[in-house]
Amino acid sequence: MSKKSFRQAINEALRQEMRRDPTVILMGEDVAGGRGGSAGVTDAWGGVLGVTKGLYEEFGATRVLDTPITEASYIGAAAGAAVTGLRPVAELMFVDFVGCCLDQIMNQAAKFRYMFGGKARTPLVIRAMYGAGFNAAAQHSQALYPLFTHIPGLKVVIPSSPYEAKGLLISAIRDDDPVIFLENKVMYDEEEEVPDEAYTIPFGEANLTREGDDVTIVAFGRMVGFANQAADRLEKKGISCTVIDPRTTSPLDRDTILECVADTGRLVIVDESSPRCNMATDIAALVAEEAFDTLRAPIRRVVPPHTPVPFATVLESLYMPSVEKIEAAVTATMNHRVVEKV
Amino acid sequence: MQIARETLLRSYRAMRTIRMFEERLHVEFATGEIPGFVHLYCGEEASAVGVCANLTDNDTIASTHRGHGHCIAKGVGVAGMMAEIYGRSTGVCRGKGGSMHIADLSCGMLGANGIVGGGPPLICGAALSHKTLGDGAVAVAFYGDGASNEGTTLESLNLASVWQLPAVFVVEDNGYGEATAASYACAGTQRARAAAFGMPYIECDGSDYFAVHQAAGEAIAHARGGNGPAMLHVHLTRWYGHFEGDAMTYRAPNEVAEARRDHDCLRLFRERVTQAGLFEGSALDEVDAAVADEIESAVLRAKDDPLPQAPDLMADVYVRY
Ligand SMILES: Cc1ncc(C[n+]2csc(CCOP(=O)(O)OP(=O)(O)O)c2C)c(N)n1
Ligand SMILES: [Mg+2]
Numbered sequence: 001m002s003k004k005s006f007r008q009a010i011n012e013a014l015r016q017e018m019r020r021d022p023t024v025i026l027m028g029e030d031v032a033g034g035r036g037g038s039a040g041v042t043d044a045w046g047g048v049l050g051v052t053k054g055l056y057e058e059f060g061a062t063r064v065l066d067t068p069i070t071e072a073s074y075i076g077a078a079a080g081a082a083v084t085g086l087r088p089v090a091e092l093m094f095v096d097f098v099g100c101c102l103d104q105i106m107n108q109a110a111k112f113r114y115m116f117g118g119k120a121r122t123p124l125v126i127r128a129m130y131g132a133g134f135n136a137a138a139q140h141s142q143a144l145y146p147l148f149t150h151i152p153g154l155k156v157v158i159p160s161s162p163y164e165a166k167g168l169l170i171s172a173i174r175d176d177d178p179v180i181f182l183e184n185k186v187m188y189d190e191e192e193e194v195p196d197e198a199y200t201i202p203f204g205e206a207n208l209t210r211e212g213d214d215v216t217i218v219a220f221g222r223m224v225g226f227a228n229q230a231a232d233r234l235e236k237k238g239i240s241c242t243v244i245d246p247r248t249t250s251p252l253d254r255d256t257i258l259e260c261v262a263d264t265g266r267l268v269i270v271d272e273s274s275p276r277c278n279m280a281t282d283i284a285a286l287v288a289e290e291a292f293d294t295l296r297a298p299i300r301r302v303v304p305p306h307t308p309v310p311f312a313t314v315l316e317s318l319y320m321p322s323v324e325k326i327e328a329a330v331t332a333t334m335n336h337r338v339v340e341k342v
Numbered sequence: 343m344q345i346a347r348e349t350l351l352r353s354y355r356a357m358r359t360i361r362m363f364e365e366r367l368h369v370e371f372a373t374g375e376i377p378g379f380v381h382l383y384c385g386e387e388a389s390a391v392g393v394c395a396n397l398t399d400n401d402t403i404a405s406t407h408r409g410h411g412h413c414i415a416k417g418v419g420v421a422g423m424m425a426e427i428y429g430r431s432t433g434v435c436r437g438k439g440g441s442m443h444i445a446d447l448s449c450g451m452l453g454a455n456g457i458v459g460g461g462p463p464l465i466c467g468a469a470l471s472h473k474t475l476g477d478g479a480v481a482v483a484f485y486g487d488g489a490s491n492e493g494t495t496l497e498s499l500n501l502a503s504v505w506q507l508p509a510v511f512v513v514e515d516n517g518y519g520e521a522t523a524a525s526y527a528c529a530g531t532q533r534a535r536a537a538a539f540g541m542p543y544i545e546c547d548g549s550d551y552f553a554v555h556q557a558a559g560e561a562i563a564h565a566r567g568g569n570g571p572a573m574l575h576v577h578l579t580r581w582y583g584h585f586e587g588d589a590m591t592y593r594a595p596n597e598v599a600e601a602r603r604d605h606d607c608l609r610l611f612r613e614r615v616t617q618a619g620l621f622e623g624s625a626l627d628e629v630d631a632a633v634a635d636e637i638e639s640a641v642l643r644a645k646d647d648p649l650p651q652a653p654d655l656m657a658d659v660y661v662r663y
Contacts, residue, residue, distance in 0.1 A: 029520065036523030037592035044592035045521045068491040068527040069458050069519050099457065100492070135377035135429070137440045139456030307659045311440035312429030313377055314649045 004194040006187045007051050009162035010127075013169035014052065014089065016198045018059055021087060024173060027065040027074055028091030028127075032056035035066045048093055049129070049188055071097050075126065076104035079178070082124035083112055087173060094140050095128035095182060098147070109178040110153030124178040125169075129185040130158075131222060131272060132309045132320055136185075141309035141316075143273035145220070148180045149249040149282070155179045155203060156250045160224035162192045167201030168247060174200065184222040204251035208260070212240030215330050216260040218283055219243065219270035223321060227270050230326035239334055249279055257283060258291050265296035266333045270321050275303040297336035300329040345395075345555060350615060353395050353551060355629050357387040357608055359420060360411045362637045364582075367410075367427065370641065371586040377429055378440045383411030385549075385581035385598075388607035389514055390415035392554025393482060393574070396562045400479040402450045402468040404461030406514075407442050408580075409454025412484050417449040424640040430647035437650040438658070450479075458519075459492025461485055462511065466498050469507035469571075480508040480565045487528055488519020490535070499539040502571035509571040510561045511541075514548070516578040521592045536573035548578035549605035552614065579605060 004012065018024045031052045034044030042061075046053025056064040067074040071092065078090035092098060098105065105126065112120035132141040148156045155177050159165035165183070172179040209228055212235075219227035224245040231241040242260045246253055261267050267287055271280040280301040287299060302321045310316055345353075364384040371380050383390070386408075394403070394415035405412035413423055418434060426433025427441045434446055445453035452468060455461050461483045468481035489495055490513050502509040513532050517524050536543035542564060546557040554576060561572035579601035583590050590598075615621045 030522055033521035034592035036526030037518070037521065038523075038594035038597045039592050040594075041592050048520070066522055066526070068522075069488040070491045070493065072493045097457065100459070100494070135440065136379060137443055137456065138438075139442070140379070305656060307655060308438075310438050310650075310655060311378060311435075311443070312431075312437035312650050314429075314651075315437065315655050318652055318655050 001193050001195050003191045004162050005189050005191045006162045006165055006183070007049070007189065009166040009194045010051050010169055010183065011053065011055070012194070013166045013173070013198075014055060015058065017170055017173045018055065018063060020198070023085065024087045024089065025063050025065065025081070026052060026055060026089050026091070027067055027078060029067055029069055029093055031091055032064050032066050047091060049185070051188070052091070071101040072104060075101040076108060078124055078126070079104055079109035079122060082109070082122045082178070083120050087123045089125040089127060089173060092126055092128035095130045095144050096139050096142050098128070098144060105154070105178070106151050110151050113177070114153060121176045122178045123176045125172045125181055126179070127181045127183065130182045131184040131186060132316055133186045135311060135313060135316060137311040138308035145180070145182055145249055146273050146278040146282070149279065150277070153178065154250060155248060157181045157203065157248050158221040159183065159247070160221055160245045162190060162194050164201065164207070164245070164247065166194055167199050170198055171200040171203060175203070182221065187222055201247065203248045204253050205247065206253035206256040207245045207247055208256070209243045209245055210241065212242045212264070214239050214241060214264055215266040215268060215333055216242045216244060216257070216264045217268045217270060217326065217330065218257060219245065220249065220279060221272065223270040223272055226321065226323050227326055229323045230330065233323070233327055234330055239330060241330065254286055254290075257286065261287050261291050262294040265294055267295070267299045268302060268326065268329045268333060269299065270302045270326055272304065272321055275301065275306055278303060296338070297333045300333050302326050302329045345552075347620065349395055350620065351629070353391050353555075354611060354615075354626060355633060356391045356415050357551065357611065358630055358633045359636070360387045360390065360414045361608060362633050363410060363414065363420060363423070366637050366641060368582060368586065375645070376427060378442070379407070380427070380441050380586045381408040381584065382580070382582040382586065383408050385601060386514060386516060386578045387411055388551040388554050388611070389512070389548045389576045389578055390484070392551050393484075393512055393558040395555055396559050397450070397480070397482065399449050400477060402452055402465070402472070402479065402481040404452045404465045404468070404481075404483050405454045406461060406485060406489065407454060407456055407458070408486070409442070409444055413444050413446070413451055413454065416451045418444065418446045418451050420636055421640045421643055424644040425647050428644040428647070429649070430644055431650045431654065432647040436654060438654070458489045459485065459494040462495045462498035465509050466501050466505070466507055469502065469509035470505065472508055478566065480510060480562055482510045482512060482562070484512045484514055486519060487513060487515040487517065487524040488522070490532060491527060496535070499535065499541070499571070499573070503539045503541055506570040508565040508568070510558075510565050511571060511573045512558070513573065513575045514578055515575060516580040518580070518584070518592075520584045532573065532575045541571045541573055543573045543575065545575040545577065548576040549607045549610060551607055551611050
């Protein structure tokens, strides 16, 4: 056990799985970097933010493949390789680039097993960065997990910390279905204690990062940290919160959410993705359908507005959910008074 | 072909403006004041300017993530660009887009682009508009060697040819897509790709403004004349990292130094026009001084300009909603 960054935790998961299983391969743009360059250096980048650094050195060109800038063909190639014996981990860099290769994910990889009558296994992992807060503007800041969650056949993982990232990525690589693994780009330098050995975290089992009596907060990825900070502040005001990190949006741990809502009677959902048809609306529908009678206040969603992600810092901060906005939403749900109909 | 004196002077000024704009950004970025990603066009100035010297405001261009040079060459105002990069409400895109999304439709600049390979399909559409509306204009897609491998680019070459569009595909080949060399990533040749899609191909040295101007002139005349698309392959060297902050460990240390020494488009241009007796060095020095002032005031203004306000967040998602 030692302190590791989100970046190191992901790198270690990849390295350990590649050592364990020779069919695990990596591919993506500059996952090594430097191929053909005048310096004659390979592994010049190890990914655009250095997440795969050193893997080329250990595993070489047959296991770590730099691709041309051609997402449709290499993401599709990863799907094709997955269904024929390899376990590819393909890096899409920014999840926004899914626009260039969605067909291969949505119409191909996701549907093989069902369309082929259960005969296919597609052990594919697609890693990509998501999220705003980097001034990267409208085409490099989206949180597109609802898009993937919407598609039957895909599993969708959003780690909220270095520990979570390592265990969930190892599970993703060992999983026999296509998995979209989304890394918040603002979190790569966050550190915590992470075991040195390989371990797995099962999909579809939420993690309660704290338990309280008054309000249930469900949050995803980077928002889990925000929710915990808000809960700390609220604690001082005498409001105690349960914080749920579902870890995976597909499969979704419905039972844990419903149980916690039954206990607290109040629900706030924090979701960094665009507000229409996102995880917050999905969970709100679940609770409205299955736990209506346990609610003591309307469900509240802390989500961005229905706009593209703006560039300027002032606008981007207004856009993003924040600790303050979560605190305000929890306070509002606590202040709600049921008015009896006459 | 004889190039008019005022065209030459305007082109020199545009190249100098790009150079100083980018070098200033390099310095300002290091102070941490500029948000987001910045990709500099330094070293490649003669490509954007040599091509755009053959275009008018009615013609359309699409650019890339490395877009500042194309914007300046097409006539986007430097003050508005700088303010945009600083995220100010006075920016050409009101602080909503930043460096990677500078656009000004009023001068035929369809936008820089955060998506590699995003421009060529749009240029097919712009060329279709020009053809359908019969306005005699052409549409030009600038894209990199890296972008030349995107499906969108290759499909656009085909579509432009099938529809016989007045489109020009300008491959700005600086030898790298991020940290990966074109020699690794591009199979075959650009020449063969043009031939495969049935369009003429012309290549040139991108550090030579006159060569670019000539080659682009031919490609654009072909497209403007209703003969369908053409491809222009410009050989270039980028002087800075892929983006600001890239240590460039994949490049030999002398690569950029040699390009700066032997292939500086601005120095080559000055030598050529002064030796030919077209301009006095002092006249060009005056341009340099004027550009330096323009950049200085653009930066000072950008730092001082107002920030966007809360209502701007919700504005302009739709025309009407
Ligand atoms: C669809 C897509 N894939 C990947 C990227 C990341 N990216 C940004 S610029 C770039 C390299 C582009 O190389 P090239 O087209 O040669 O242009 P240059 O940077 O050399 O000007 C890459 C891979 C992106 N922005 N969009
Ligand atoms: Mg390039």
